[in-house]
Amino acid sequence: MFDQAKTQFSTVRDLLRFAVSRFNEANLFFGHGTQNAYDEAAYLILHSLHLPLDTLEPFLDARLTRDELEGVLHILERRVNERLPSAYLTHEAWLGDFRFYVDERVIVPRSFIAELLREQLSPWVEDPELVTSALDLCTGSGCLAILMAHAFPNAEIDAADLSPDALEVAKRNVADYALEDQIHLVQSDLFSALEGQTYDVIISNPPYVNAPSVQALPAEYLHEPELALGSGEDGLDATRIILREAPKHMNPDGILVVEIGYNRDVLEAAFPELPFTWLETSAGDGFVFLLKREQIT
Incomplete structure (x- = not known):
């Protein structure tokens, strides 16, 4: 399914819908920074594209390059298949306005x-x-x-x-x-x-x-x-x-x-x-x- 997405998707909106569907289908657990599939998907997509984490709407219909699309899909696939907390995928966690580097240590x-x-x-x-x-x-x-x-x-x-x-x-x-x-x-x-x-x-x-x-x-x-x-x-x-x-x-x-x-x-x-x-x-x-x-x- 992730391979099909590489050829059929082009926008942030496409990725967001796909990610929410896959996260819910996989019954992922949320509790390491977000509380639901939508927020988790939005965070991973925005982070992967180096966009402001609190600004989604203006970018929903932006078309992605092939490399951008593959990069986002790779991190979404790891979240589903490996069930890694998002913080370990992005190597960051937030407490209020403070950002911290994190990994599995x-x-x-x-x-x-x-x-x-x-x-x-x-x-x-x-x-x-x-x-x-x-x-x-x-x-x-x-x-x-x-x-x-x-x-x-x-x-x-x-x-x-x-x-x-x-x-x-x-x-x-x-x-x-x-x-x-x-x-x-x-x-x-x-x-x-x-x-x-x-x-x-x-x-x-x-x-x-x-x-x-x-x-x-x-x-x-x-x-x-x-x-x-x-x-x-x-x-x-x-x-x-x-x-x-x-x-x-x-x-x-x-x-x-x-x-x-x-x-x-x-x-x-x-x-x-x-x-x-x-x-x-x-x-x-x-x-x-x-x-x-x-x-x-």
Whole structure:
């Protein structure tokens, strides 16, 4: 079918209709930046043609060169046949207005903490300029560390991850934003290589998928590093270590912000003594918690 398209199609409109049909026919999963076949198709087509990602209508009836047509169809065919997340096909992911390089060494950025950093963690951080030290634990592509650097311009930021491959991707993103002097990449299994370091703000989007959910993940997720997804039978192995070790690394009045997916009920049952504050995000208030240092110790 893709071979036929090379000889029968000529416009962006042709490609868009074809892509939506093929994506729906293949029952692709969407959740790495888009939520439906139309948006995913539009993104891949516009990106492949080096067109503005937010401007489709003026180009719908533009006729493509043969090379352009074959290039777009190639990336659409890979999306269907390999079930690769689009971010791995285009090597880019977006959090708001921030673009990041990604490949299969890191999970595709999609943290709710990004939304909170746009507001500089207000009201929990009263004066962003007074934050002088911060940590992004399980940094992956480095995206949240970069957002922290913009939210807290006076902060020295450590960005830690167990995976040396992930840190190579983070290094590229940090360089793209010219933040090498502010963000320091550290290979560390959670806090293990951060002995003696303390911070005003610690954020973490650790692995949190429980074992049954890992087994049921759509094919698209299976291209992501397994190390960055699963965290034990109930999804809380990494979070337990963070809660145990974080107080030693928090300055007085320091805060800890952690994303835990759909594990709120399990977490609250496991730590009934902790007064979690659940932060409001676009998906609700059950995905990211905040604790102050004095609430954990």
